Amino acid sequence: MNLTPEQLYAEGRLEEAAAGCRQRLLSGPTSPAALHLLGVILCRRKEFDEGLPLLERSTQLAPTLPDYRVNYGLALNEAQRWADSEPVLRSVLVDVCDHPLALLNLGNSLHGQGRSQEAIPLYRRALQLHPGYNDARVNLAVALKALGESQEAHSLLQSVFGTEPQHAQALFEQARLLADQKRYDEAEQLLRRLISIDPAHHQAMYCLGIVLSDQGKWAEACEVYAQVVRSRPDLPEGYQAMAVMLRYCNRITESIVALEKAIALRPDFILALQSYGSVLTEAGRIEEGIEVWRRSLSINPNQRDVRSNVAYTLSMVDGVTRADLWREHRDWAEHHVSQTLPDTPQRRVRASANERIRIGYISPDFRLHSVCYFFIPLIQNHDRNRFEVFCYSDVGNPDGTTAEIRRLSDHWRDVRGEKAAEVYKQVREDRIDVLIDLAGHTMANRMELFGLKPAPIQASWLGYPETTGLPTVDYKIADGVVFPIEEDGLYTSEKVLRLPNGYHCYLAPPGCPKIEPLPALRNGFITFGSFSSLAKLTPATVGLWSEVLKRVPGSRLLLKARQLEDLTIRDRYVSMFAACGIPRTRLQVEVAIAETTKHLEFYKEIDIALDTYPYNGTTTLCEGLWMGVVPVTLKGPTPASRVGASLLEQLGLNDWVAEAPGGFVEIAHRFSDDLKLLSELRAGMRQRMSKSTLGDPVRFAREFEAGIVSM
Numbered sequence: 001m002n003l004t005p006e007q008l009y010a011e012g013r014l015e016e017a018a019a020g021c022r023q024r025l026l027s028g029p030t031s032p033a034a035l036h037l038l039g040v041i042l043c044r045r046k047e048f049d050e051g052l053p054l055l056e057r058s059t060q061l062a063p064t065l066p067d068y069r070v071n072y073g074l075a076l077n078e079a080q081r082w083a084d085s086e087p088v089l090r091s092v093l094v095d096v097c098d099h100p101l102a103l104l105n106l107g108n109s110l111h112g113q114g115r116s117q118e119a120i121p122l123y124r125r126a127l128q129l130h131p132g133y134n135d136a137r138v139n140l141a142v143a144l145k146a147l148g149e150s151q152e153a154h155s156l157l158q159s160v161f162g163t164e165p166q167h168a169q170a171l172f173e174q175a176r177l178l179a180d181q182k183r184y185d186e187a188e189q190l191l192r193r194l195i196s197i198d199p200a201h202h203q204a205m206y207c208l209g210i211v212l213s214d215q216g217k218w219a220e221a222c223e224v225y226a227q228v229v230r231s232r233p234d235l236p237e238g239y240q241a242m243a244v245m246l247r248y249c250n251r252i253t254e255s256i257v258a259l260e261k262a263i264a265l266r267p268d269f270i271l272a273l274q275s276y277g278s279v280l281t282e283a284g285r286i287e288e289g290i291e292v293w294r295r296s297l298s299i300n301p302n303q304r305d306v307r308s309n310v311a312y313t314l315s316m317v318d319g320v321t322r323a324d325l326w327r328e329h330r331d332w333a334e335h336h337v338s339q340t341l342p343d344t345p346q347r348r349v350r351a352s353a354n355e356r357i358r359i360g361y362i363s364p365d366f367r368l369h370s371v372c373y374f375f376i377p378l379i380q381n382h383d384r385n386r387f388e389v390f391c392y393s394d395v396g397n398p399d400g401t402t403a404e405i406r407r408l409s410d411h412w413r414d415v416r417g418e419k420a421a422e423v424y425k426q427v428r429e430d431r432i433d434v435l436i437d438l439a440g441h442t443m444a445n446r447m448e449l450f451g452l453k454p455a456p457i458q459a460s461w462l463g464y465p466e467t468t469g470l471p472t473v474d475y476k477i478a479d480g481v482v483f484p485i486e487e488d489g490l491y492t493s494e495k496v497l498r499l500p501n502g503y504h505c506y507l508a509p510p511g512c513p514k515i516e517p518l519p520a521l522r523n524g525f526i527t528f529g530s531f532s533s534l535a536k537l538t539p540a541t542v543g544l545w546s547e548v549l550k551r552v553p554g555s556r557l558l559l560k561a562r563q564l565e566d567l568t569i570r571d572r573y574v575s576m577f578a579a580c581g582i583p584r585t586r587l588q589v590e591v592a593i594a595e596t597t598k599h600l601e602f603y604k605e606i607d608i609a610l611d612t613y614p615y616n617g618t619t620t621l622c623e624g625l626w627m628g629v630v631p632v633t634l635k636g637p638t639p640a641s642r643v644g645a646s647l648l649e650q651l652g653l654n655d656w657v658a659e660a661p662g663g664f665v666e667i668a669h670r671f672s673d674d675l676k677l678l679s680e681l682r683a684g685m686r687q688r689m690s691k692s693t694l695g696d697p698v699r700f701a702r703e704f705e706a707g708i709v710s711m
Contacts (some may be wrong), residue, residue, distance in 0.1 A: 005037055013079035014041050019601035024658055032062040038070070039068045043075040051075065059088075066092045070101045073483070078107055082112035104136050107143070111485050117141040132536060134160045134256055138169045142174075145177060153177060158260065158638060161542060166197050172204055172489040179211050185212050202228055202235065207243055214397075218248040229258075236262040247279055250591075253568040255279045272558035281309075283569050284534045286316050304448055307332045315640040316615040318540040319538055324490040329469025332441070333493065337451035337470055345540050347456045356388040359708065360432040360455065362415070362423075363463065364394035364444035366405045368620035371463045376401075377505045377697035378704060379408045388704065390430055396445055420448040421615030427454035434708055437473070440464020454670065455711050460494065465639040466494040477704075481646040482639045497707050502650035502692040503699035506622040509596045515628040515686070518605035518679045526672040529558035529606035529629070530591075531620050536612035537561075544634070544661055545610050548668040555586070555672065558605055603627035607678060608671060613664075616644035624650070625689060632671070633657055634664045650694040 003011075003018035007155075021038035024031055034059035042051030046054030055072040062068055069092045074237035076085035094101050107122035123140035123694035126133055137160055139155040154177060158172040171194040178187035188570075191208040194201055205228045225242035232238055239262035246255035256279050262272040273296035280668055281289035293306050311328045316319055361379075365371040381390055391409040394416050395402050406412045411430065415423045423446070426436060435455035439445040440463055447594040450458055451473040460468050461477035468476075469621070476483065476494040482503075483496045520526050528548060549555050557577075564570045574584050593599045600623060609624045609631035611617055621631050621644055633644030635657050645657045671678060693703065 009037060009041065014044070014097060017041060028592070030061060032058045032065075032068070035061070036068055037374070038077070039073055041420040043078060046078075048075070048079040052079065057228065061439070066096050066099060066102070068330070068436050069251040070099065070105065073102070073109070074105050077108050077112065080112065083107045086113070091525065091564055095423055098125070098129055099353070100130055100133060100136070103129075104133075104139065107139060111139070111143050111146070113449075116146040119143045124388075132163065134164055134167055134170065138167070138173055141170075142173055147178075150181070152179060168194060168201060169196055171197075172201070172207065175211075176207060179214070181599060182214075184211050184215050200231065202232060202238070206237070206241060209245065214244060217635060221245045222249060222251075234265065236265040236269050236272060238262075238270065239265070243272075243279065244277055247275075247282070250562055250565040252279060252283050252563055252566045253301060256283065259599070270300055270303070272294055273299075274303070275311075277306070278310065281313055281316075281535050282533075282563060283566075284537055284563070284573070286535065286688060288314060290315065290317070294552045301335060304332075304336050305443075305445075307335060308445055311466070311469070311675075312441040312464070313535075315638055316538060318538045318614060320488070320614060320638060321504065322491040325466055325638060326469070329441075329467050330493070332447070333451070333471060336448060337472065342674070345423050345456045348434070356384075356386055357708065358388045358390065358431055358433045360390040360392060360430065360435045361438060362392035362426060362435065362446055362449070363438035363440065364378075364392065364396070364446075364498065365463065366391065366393045366402050367395050367397070367399050368401045372401050372405065373507050373509070373619060373622070374462055375438065376405065376408070377507045379405065381697045381701035383701070383705060384410070387708075388433060394446065396425045396444075420446070420452060422455040423449050424452045433457060434459060434711060436461050436477070437468070438463045440466065440468055459711070465643055467494060467639075469493050475593075477503055477707065478639070479646055481571070481649055482642045497711065499693075499703050499707055501699075501703060502646055504622070504650070504694060505697050506626070506689070506694055506699065508626045509600075511597045512626065513597060513601050513604070515682060518607055518675060518682055519673055520607045520672075521679070524554075526552055526607050527558055527588075527605055528552075528555060528608050528610050528668070529560075529624075530605075530610050530612065530617075531560045531623070532538075532612045532617045534561045534563040534573070536615045536617070538612075538614070539576065540614070541612050542573070542576045544613065544664060546577055546582045547665045548610065549582050549586060551665050551669045553670045556588060557582075557610075558588040558590065558602075560590040560592060560602055564589050565591040599625055600675070603629050608632060608668060611644045614638060614640055614641040618643050621638075621647055622694070624654055625694075628685045630656055630678075630681055630685070632664055632668045632669075634661065635659055647694065651694045652687055656702055 007592050008017035008020060018038055018041045020585045021034045024034040035054045039051045039054030039058060052075060055075055059072050060067045069088055073085040073089040086109045089102050089109060092102040101127040103122045107119035110119040110531050120143050123136045125138040137156050141156040145153040155239045157170050157174040160167050172188050175187045176189040188211050191204050195205045205224050209221040209224045214482055222242060222245040224243060225238055228238035229242060239258045243255040243258035246258060259272050259276040259279060262269055263276060273292055277289040277292035280292060290310055296301060296306050311332050312327050314325055363371060378387060389403060389409050390411040392413045392415050396416060413426055432455040434457045437450055437458045440460055442464055451470055451472055458473045459475040460473050471493050473494050474495045477493055479502050480498045545557060549557060570589055574587060578586060603624055609629045611631045611633035613634045614636050616633055624631060630653060631644060633648060635642055635645040648654060648656050655668060658667050693700040
């Protein structure tokens with residue numbers, strides 16, 4: 001017996017049903033039923049470009065059938081065309097005021113447009129009409145959660161399980177709610193239960209991957225996403241999510257491969273392009289990464305974070321000029337800083353000279369992060385009779401360092417996840433006199449907020465060497481080495497506030513190992529070393545270091561970086577040195593160690609550190625100095641290439657600063673020949689640091705505060 005398309009559809013035989021509809025349309029191209037059913041099937045397969053016009057045409061041919069319009073509105077929602085679905089579904093309710101599916105889907109349309117408050121009465125009405133309508137109950141819970149009503153949302157979802165313990169969407173939304181509350185074990189249990197019920201529930205797998213990732217279980221999350229791509233190799237989102245976890249596991253080459261598959265499946269996949277650029281730069285393929293980000297911006301120019309990535313990473317490119325960097329940072333401001341700002345706050349008139357200056361610091365790095373090695377010495381020693389300290393924290397996963405900074409601040413504001421307008425309001429309410437950014441254009445920055453000008457005086461310090469490019473940032477806190485006075489007005493949007501004795505003060509982590517004797521004394525040869533990120537090891541840096549090794553016969557180079565755990569990347573760098581005439585036998589390659597004390601112990605194997613170029617080290621140089629290891633640095637034309645010179649000038653070690661590549665090689669050679677001097681410097685370095693602003697936090701704090709007052 002031949003089955004009709006409708007019967008085939010009811011049995012789940014969608015391909016045959018679609019073929020039957022197409023056959024029927026050959027003889028009757030205006031058949032509303034055939035057009036409608038074929039449209040429904042195509043939209044179920046996410047083929048919206050073909051399916052939606054068929055559904056629209058069917059509603060025009062059969063305007064008296066409300067279910068046709070309901071299905072059309074539902075399909076528009078599935079395509080996330082929320083604004084288009086709203087009038088379609090409202091038209092149904094004009095004809096049938098209590099149509100339950102129309103109420104539900106109009107609620108979904110409004111919620112999808114960010115109008116959850118308007119959606120809630122529609123869901124409640126659907127439940128009044130049909131108290132057992134659990135789909136409406138789940139969607140009501142989702143809308144309430146979006147409005148911060150988590151307790152009622154939780155109760156609604158629990159009530160679903162009383163009648164439908166395996167309701168997939170209820171299980172999923174309850175797991176998400178638990179994950180938001182960091183009740184990860186319960187969320188994981190629910191998601192695994194849902195996946196056992198429906199192994200093809202990819203949303204549940206994604207959410208499980210996030211839950212595992214948030215707990216630091218990256219390898220497990222990798223396996224979850226691997227299951228997704230095994231079952232759905234056509235799904236670019238699966239490859240992208242897996243790539244992020246692979247990157248966290250230092251499986252960088254595999255991450256690159258996964259992202260290339262995602263982009264091959266969807267060339268305009270913005271999220272994958274963002275990740276691809278980041279992973280390429282992490283692998284040391286800087287210019288390729290920048291090119292990928294520019295490609296992403298050509299698709300969507302409104303990506304603030306991606307444009308920040310370009311501006312920041314450009315400082316690592318060999319041969320980049322100040323003009324190049326200035327143009328890129330100015331471009332960010334032109335795209336993302338409004339020409340019409342909210343009312344700029346006026347400088348607050350303090351009631352008396354004794355009233356404290358309200359100073360605010362904002363950062364995503366108030367955690368175990370290199371920024372805090374330099375920020376904590378300042379906040380510990382701020383004069384609380386003169387300054388009232390506010391910290392605005394954007395930290396995703398707080399830790400012990402977060403707790404310490406919170407303890408040291410007078411006022412703590414957790415602004416993680418808040419929109420710029422909300423933080424703007426908070427800063428204004430706090431009546432901040434000076435707001436200082438510690439991130440610049442690095443990850444999770446708040447440049448959008450600084451573009452709104454929430455404080456009368458705004459400054460950039462510490463976490464970013466370059467200009468912000470924002471006309472709303474008044475000062476760049478630095479020194480005369482990184483920002484020479486003769487360049488004023490050329491390449492910065494800010495006025496440069498130059499601290500007299502350097503703009504860094506380093507606090508060594510607790511439990512530092514003692515300084516060991518010079519390793520050359522026991523080895524019989526010089527060991528050079530670098531623990532910098534491979535993103536800074538440009539071809540120019542590899543070539544420069546290779547010349548040093550050639551100039552110092554028998555010397556070795558110790559490299560330690562997280563990315564070197566990836567054997568493909570390790571082999572690439574070994575090959576780069578080989579191409580410069582340095583065999584593998586002269587390289588010691590180590591992976592990074594998370595535990596701080598063990599990491600610092602590696603400095604006992606190094607006689608002389610080699611700084612990267614054109615992006616100098618900061619924390620790695622200070623760590624090395626604290627362990628008695630002095631770096632050779634090359635001073636260049638950009639702020640990032642002058643940080644090493646700034647740090648060494650603070651210590652009176654200017655003779656370790658080269659002005660040209662040849663000078664870098666000669667300095668390394670000269671000091672490698674003087675083991676007595678190296679030993680003396682090594683033994684006395686901590687005392688030398690303590691006598692400079694780099695290691696004297698009280699003196700540094702007074703100089704920093706004098707600079708703030710001068711603003």
